[in-house]
Amino acid sequence: MSQQIQVSGLDAYYGKHKAIEDISMTIEPQSITAFIGPSGCGKSTFLRTLNRMHEVIPGARVEGKVLLDGEDLYAADVEPVSVRRMIGMVFQRPNPFPTMSIYENVAAGLRLNGSKHSKSELDGIVETSLKGANLWNEVKDRLNKPGAGLSGGQQQRLCIARAIAVQPEVLLMDEPCSALDPISTLAIEDLMMELKNKFTIVIVTHNMQQAARVSDRTAFFNLAGQGQPGRVIEMDETTRIFTNPAQKATEDYITGRFG
Numbered sequence: 001m002s003q004q005i006q007v008s009g010l011d012a013y014y015g016k017h018k019a020i021e022d023i024s025m026t027i028e029p030q031s032i033t034a035f036i037g038p039s040g041c042g043k044s045t046f047l048r049t050l051n052r053m054h055e056v057i058p059g060a061r062v063e064g065k066v067l068l069d070g071e072d073l074y075a076a077d078v079e080p081v082s083v084r085r086m087i088g089m090v091f092q093r094p095n096p097f098p099t100m101s102i103y104e105n106v107a108a109g110l111r112l113n114g115s116k117h118s119k120s121e122l123d124g125i126v127e128t129s130l131k132g133a134n135l136w137n138e139v140k141d142r143l144n145k146p147g148a149g150l151s152g153g154q155q156q157r158l159c160i161a162r163a164i165a166v167q168p169e170v171l172l173m174d175e176p177c178s179a180l181d182p183i184s185t186l187a188i189e190d191l192m193m194e195l196k197n198k199f200t201i202v203i204v205t206h207n208m209q210q211a212a213r214v215s216d217r218t219a220f221f222n223l224a225g226q227g228q229p230g231r232v233i234e235m236d237e238t239t240r241i242f243t244n245p246a247q248k249a250t251e252d253y254i255t256g257r258f259g
């Protein structure tokens with residue numbers, strides 16, 4: 001299920017404003033890749049180019065290539081909706097559908113994709129997805145209660161269950177723990193470590209310890225200069241980025257000297 005992403009020469013614009021420039025990288029399957037860097041350098045923008053969410057913003061566009069196991073995601077005959085099914089996303093604020101039950105929240109992704117499942121098939125997928133998101137034991141007796149009634153950490157795991165229910169290849173996570181307390185954060189981090197056995201995971205985080213704890217590889221983003229687009233300054237094994245980075249800007253950032 002887990003697939004490799006190869007990006008080459010990618011630029012992304014908001015209207016005339018070029019937000020990121022000339023990004024090339026390989027994101028390996030069955031691993032966690034972290035994007036770190038100061039605010040506004042384009043980490044979230046880049047993440048959204050990987051599943052064609054960027055172009056949803058009016059005037060926003062992308063140049064360059066994104067390949068998922070060799071398939072060009074921006075080829076003329078590729079449907080953005082199918083890309084978003086293969087490459088799921090989890091956002092900063094847990095965003096369960098507020099009026100839907102826990103069960104319906106997990107089933108929602110499948111229904112939106114037009115999948116036709118019998119009730120017992122759907123029950124099985126909901127259970128497997130909630131188990132996969134380490135939430136099943138906490139909610140199995142209240143599947144018909146509103147998703148909005150869960151704690152923040154549980155809601156985020158519900159959103160992860162919703163994302164994995166459609167069996168994506170890749171999970172993109174944009175600061176998934178920034179609205180959570182430390183205990184819920186550790187639960188999500190543990191979950192990410194389990195999920196990487198099945199999915200390619202990419203996470204944007206401002207939390208250096210988190211990047212160091214969970215990720216296999218880390219990319220450091222920064223602006224090319226004041227008013228310039230964001231770029232990848234350095235990408236390497238996480239242990240190397242945090243112990244012996246090649247670039248001074250990376251070292252300054254991870255040691256808290258700027259950003």
Ligand SMILES: Nc1ncnc2c1ncn2[C@@H]1O[C@H](COP(=O)(O)OP(=O)(O)OP(=O)(O)O)[C@@H](O)[C@H]1O
Nearest residue numbers: 014019037038039040041042043044045046057230
């Ligand atoms: N919807 C938008 N419309 C116009 N410009 C945008 C939009 N979203 C982001 N930008 C601009 O694109 C640039 C990169 O923003 P982005 O949010 O990707 O950075 P980031 O590194 O993820 O920041 P943060 O760490 O604060 O989330 C910034 O200059 C930002 O102002």
